[in-house]
Amino acid sequence: MALKKTSLIIGRQPLVEALQSGKAIDKILLQKNASGEVVHQIRTLSREHNIPIQLVPIEKLNGLTKANHQGVIAIVALVQYLDLQQVIDHVVSEGTVPLFLMLDGVTDVRNIGAIARTAVCCGAQAIIIPDKGVGALNEEAMKSSAGALEKIHICRVGSLLKAVDDLHLNGIAVYTSEMRAEKNVYDLDYTIPCCVIMGDEGRGVQPYLAKAADAFFKIPMAAKFDSLNVSVATGMILYEGMKQRMGVKSVSN
Template sequence: MEGFHRRQGAGIKKSQLIIGRQPIIEAIEAGRAIDKIFFQRGVTGDAIGKIRTLARDNNIPIQQVPPEKLNGLTKANHQGTIAIAGLVQYLDLQQVIDHIVSAGETPLMVMLDGVTDVRNIGAIARTAVCCGAQALIIPDKGVGALNEEAIKSSAGALEKIHVCRVNSLMKAVDTLHLNGIKVYASEMTANETVFELEYRDPCCIIAGSEDKGVFSGLLKISDSIFKIPMAGNFESLNVSVATGMILYEAMKQRMLNK
């Protein structure tokens, strides 16, 4: 499906700056991937209002910045706004689910909650592809940028996996549930272990941050909460390593089921 090819660049360069109001509107309307839009504080106007609406509809983060920030990015007339073109094409979650199902595959997805280290994100994407996961779900805020370092750490995996950017992980879980996809979240004090879950069903695994874990609201609406048993008394595993262990167990179950 042509619309599901990922687009990727060599890194954030001056050529990836989209400068000025109308060029940003045209880029969003053309479906170009946008990582972020900078607005100069206090900027107003009809075009600015339209950009805000388009950004909201396409889950594009907006950041208010002082004029020095924009002037440092370009010497051109930026009209109070600059967008950063993305290195990865972000896709709609429902469309990705429909695409996976129509291809005759059983959904296996990974949701990132508060994972800010871009090298961990890249490593998770790499393991996800190796273990047969089809998609990453990320929030539009509070997650590491899918920048050149993340793409390098993924060893090309971010070109092969669908990336869904959503404005609410809670709403994303609702969408998963409406499509019959179970949601599994890890919690160190859980009774159930990673080996007891059923991964042969359509499912999504939530990978939480190493310091705070999975957000309590997400834990409450997850179908199962599990732990990764450890031999020693150590605080926690690296998030990309833990996610790799979970995904490998999912792949093992699915391979034995064939």
């Protein structure tokens, strides 16, 4: 998954052509109140490819380019976003057991970069992100990942809940953390196909998404201080997963 040089797609027709060709796009900046047949086509194509549209004032667009942008600029993605089902099929065809991450509301790009580093080091194959409400995989995220975002599959989906359904249909268990959970992180089985949902540090995993999970766990604390950085917590969880897959016994065994 090679890095792509950061660039902009300027103008309506160039963007339509890029969307139709399947070019990886991070997001589309569309001037407020922009209208017309081509704008409608852009909106339709963006929905089909799970590309978020951000409505912005014309001053924002003018600040990015002096060219005739026609009310629309797209930011080319630094990574190639992949289809979740295709990634599942690819991982399974290689004879490996899926170990995925799902990020719900993680907006700090440095955390995303750090999570990617840990994911690669611990053998996770994919990170699932929503098309909205997550930090952009920009230059800062790339730098924080130390190249890890080039080495792991990134799946961008329109609905995390639907992604959970797709995981279940493929026999992949879904785990999430819950401070009041009875089981500790090392009590769950990570040797089976599984995906761990990591939520925003403030609100955690959204209730509707947590409700769809198969099992809950907590990370035990020695002190009465339950505020872990999301990337640190992810490291603890994935290390337990790697340890189990290497056949190392947990403390509880």
